[in-house]
Amino acid sequence: MPHTIAEIAQALGLRAEGALDLAITHAAEPAQAGRDALAMAMDPKYAAGLAQGQAQAAILWDGADWQALGLKAAVFAPRPRWAMAGISELLDPGYDFGAGIHPQSFIHPSARVADGACIGPFTSIGARAVIGPNARIAPNVTVAEDVVIGADVILHAGARIGARVRIGDRFIGQPNCVVGGCGFSFVTPEPSGAEDVRASLSGERQVRAQKWHRIQSLGAVRIGDDVELGANSSIDRGTIRDTVIGSGTKIDSVCQIGHNVQMGEDCMMCGMAGVAGSARIGNRVLLAGKVAVNDNIFVGDDAIVGGASRVFTNVPAGRAVLGDPATKLETQLEIRKIIRRLPRLVANVAKLQDAVFGPDRKG
Structure with missing residues (x-):
């Protein structure tokens, strides 16, 4: 649906000039923008691309001379990435989840599905599960028994939600994410070689044949409101207590969160990062790509861990660390x-x- 420049500026709370009644249908990079596109030129380095494209309107950096750039209208963004968030939300066509419950889905008779929920084909909702209002569940999703899912949740194709998981409102699970798989917990009858090395901090150990025996995961996973879990990422259930993810936390694709992890609110965890079992992550912590956090340690509030860092010891609140080992x-x-x-x-x-x-x- 077309939007006028005036509507876009008002929605974003930004200043606009020129032909405010000019209508656009989508956003584009400057060089590829057609006459009905809003060119994303929020930095002077993108200005040259405007001459290569056909855009009549653009989002520009604050103070740009839009007329000299050959435009008919402009919206000015003092904070470009914040403006990008607003414009992407405004112009996003979203996904078509259909309406109601698809006849080729399976809903256990004891499950409860609230009004407005959409459930796609080949999706299974287990016994005593509760699906909140306006939840949108794509095809080929599995929701196990005794799961509780809040309002306005989106589960994309292939998502897997394990037994007894609790998920808050407005959760987004990207394709093939897994919440509530069993934790990776195993033990041997006698101390294992890994235990010997860890205790002695040397290569000296007693070498013996060993067989691994699973420790069952009796806990589940609890997720707060406004959490997002990326494609092919997983959160393991707890051994005794639940694994917990705080409200507002965003987890990228191909991330792993181990059993018993306690992660705070408004954290960000970037692609291919992993947190080992029983680690505690504070509020507003940033774990950059490929970060690895050791088991049973604490990362304090507002800490920032740089890309590919290996965190083996506690990180105080507010500290920025980098490297292997992280310092x-x-x-x-x-x-x-x-x-x-x-x-x-x-x-x-x-x-x-x-x-x-x-x-x-x-x-």
């Missing part, structure tokens, strides 16, 4: 500077050895 950001940057100097240092040491021992030294 304070400023410490890690100094370490990396020193590493870059190593070839020159080795060469200098070789020259000193030549001066002291002669070029024919051995070793």
